[in-house]
Amino acid sequence: MRKVSSQDLTPDWWIGRAEQYARAIADPAEQTAAWMGVAAFHGRQGDFDAANAAAGRIAEPDERLECLRYVAIRIARSGDFPTARRFAHSIDGPLARASALAWVARVQAERHEFDAARQTIALVDDPGQLAWAWHQLAYEEAAAGRYAEALADAGRIVPAGPDDRLLKEDLLAWIGEARAAGQREPPKPPADTPAAQARQLLGPLGYRGLSANDLGRLKREAAVLDKVTAWRRVAWIHLNEGAAAEARAALAYAEGQLDKLASPVDRAVHGALVADLYLELGDPASAKRSKKRGQNYFSAPNVQRLRENSSDPFSPLADYRVAALVVGVVARVEGPERAAALVRSNPEACSAAWWAAGAFCGWLARPDVLLPLLDLPADAHRKFVLSMGAAQGLSARRGETGRTASHVSS
Secondary structure, three states: OOOOOHHHOOHHHHHHHHHHHHHHOOOHHHHHHHHHHHHHHHHHOOOHHHHHHHHOOOOOHHHHHHHHHHHHHHHHHOOOHHHHHHHHHOOOOHHHHHHHHHHHHHHHHHOOOHHHHHHHHOOOOOHHHHHHHHHHHHHHHHHOOOHHHHHHHHOOOOOOOHHHHHHHHHHHHHHHHHHHHOOOOOOOOOOOOHHHHHHOOOHHHOOOOOOHHHHHHHHHHHHHOOHHHHHHHHHHHHHHOOOHHHHHHHHHHHHHOHHHOOOHHHHHHHHHHHHHHHHHOOOHHHHHHHHHOOHHHHOHHHHHHHHHHOOOOOHHHHOHHHHHHHHHHHHHHHOHHHHHHHHHOOOOOOHHHHHHHHHHHHHOOOHHHHHHHHOOOOOHHHHHHHHHHHHHHHHHHOOOOOOHHHHOOO
């Protein structure tokens, strides 16, 4: 590759590379997913023409419409609701347009933007999607403790069939149960940073759907089951409630259990996941201490040795659920160069690891360390997700206010 100056490594440069690699992806399903990612990036930048052009690369008409719907949802997930609503409303397919608008309304409701969600729902003209949107809004209102509004909006559901009637009845019953339990859930935060996106991949190890209502159950689980995971989830709930002291206490319990894990892989992975939450709390010293339990395991020379002397794959980087956060913790604790070296020493790592190298190094303003990875004999899909991640990370950094710098220690 010709030499590129650091000043030239902009989001536009990286998205251009991503489009180049997308055209070279051989697998049709992977190529479709790639163009969906490119379209979503352009949509979030407000460039609707480029988003539609990327979607136009998809051969199947239904998949093109699904791509445009996906773009609207991704824009909404980033928190830019006016742009999401405009994009969704511009979709030509009537059902895809209605579904996209209904999803934008759902995300607005998740963020407790209830009045804005109603305004978006007013644009939905498909009966089935309209019923679904009112259902989602009423559910989120009840979860937030807004019971009167939830009942009123649930009453606006016009069932399109027997299944819809049953769903409405179940919703009304659930609203009554939520009121009796005094349920209160905080708004869901935007998922626009690399760390927030990486956490969405965690699956069974993650935090999806957790609220303060789960604290008692998780603390009971911590006494008899997987102590590290349970305390980490308790810390996540406290963190989202703004209770930093309680979050730190829960992380200290989780960290104290790491040495009791028999597998070095488990210690390394859980050490990285605990470190990730310390970083979210703005505590890089504790993150470094927690991550250090797996530091030798994640070092590039040790990864190479494991690959040469073991028939087993290096599972944390082969497992898409944890690979992104593992790479992200290395980038934020040890620096972008170490994260890039980790992937360079293990080019067979899953695509999530490659994406994370791009996203976190871009977010930390060091996309230059990624250039050697583009020269590796890796497939086009891995180089696509690396380039896509760099573009996303650099763009996400524009919305940061200096907190990033405190996440890196030497």
